[in-house]
Amino acid sequence: MNPKRIIIDTDPGVDDALALLLALASPEIQLEALTTVHGNTNVENTTRNALAVLEFLHAADIPVAQGCSLPLLVPLHKSGDAVHGTGGIGNTNLPDPKVKPVDEHAVDYLIQRVLAEPKEISIFPIGPLTNIALAIRKEPRFAEAVKELVIMGGSLRAGGNITPAAEFNMHADPHAAHIVFHSGIPITLIPLDVTYKCLLTSEDVERLNRIDAPIARFVRDATAVYMEFYKKYEGFNGCALHDPLTLATIIAPELLTFENHYVDVDISGGVSMGSTLADFMKVSKKPANVKVALGVRGREFVELFIERMEALSALGGGA
Ligand code: RIB
């Protein structure tokens, strides 16, 4: 079967970086490009991190386009350091990348790639949706030409992780999320309801590091700060593989259970700003606009992630 052609829109970010590792460790995926956005850290850092991770993985030929530095309307979120470390990827100390991003802005890059090959390219947004929303608004043909969006974000019954009601990516730019959810583009949503069931534990990382390899050490160093945060604030021994789980829609869809629902995004500006509201009881009579993952065999996904990292490590990937 031909590998699935995807562009990942990303704010690396520890779990974003793990998603990039998994994408490049998966023959079912053809990673066409990365576009970067503000989120876990500022867009200069997310772009540097994206370039540095690709270079670390000997994949510097994959284009990176830098995107929006600010949300559409709300102020920029600034406290990602506590979760993702000051550089944005934990304790990793990747060298400054030699490669540069492409000249085009991420919004223009997404538009030109998608219009050049309509219905061929899936976009995986795993950060705030600012770039995607502006592509929809700037080019009316964009929404029709995108094959699909597979989005990490939202929370339907699991509560929020940045406010009591909202998940980080949606809260970081709720107006962008509202535009995307009402765009008509086929959307698959991977919310906190399933990502919090995919916990990478310190024992998993120790098992991976039985292999003496740069990739294994990268996963250990990247997740160290992230795991401390989860232990301190969420009482978990481990960290959630939020962004990597989007790729399960390609490499192990049998691990996910989906339902179709009408989902809206709260932009009313109150206490639940950025929350994602699913019409489970069909009271709005509005047609479903999102295919939502509400079930996952989480431990099996984490095992798959570790196995793919072990294979990548054994191949001598990285550095
Ligand atoms: O809520 C989890 C999401 O927010 C992930 O994409 C993580 O990288 C952060 O951006």
Ligand code: CA
């Ligand atoms: Ca992210």
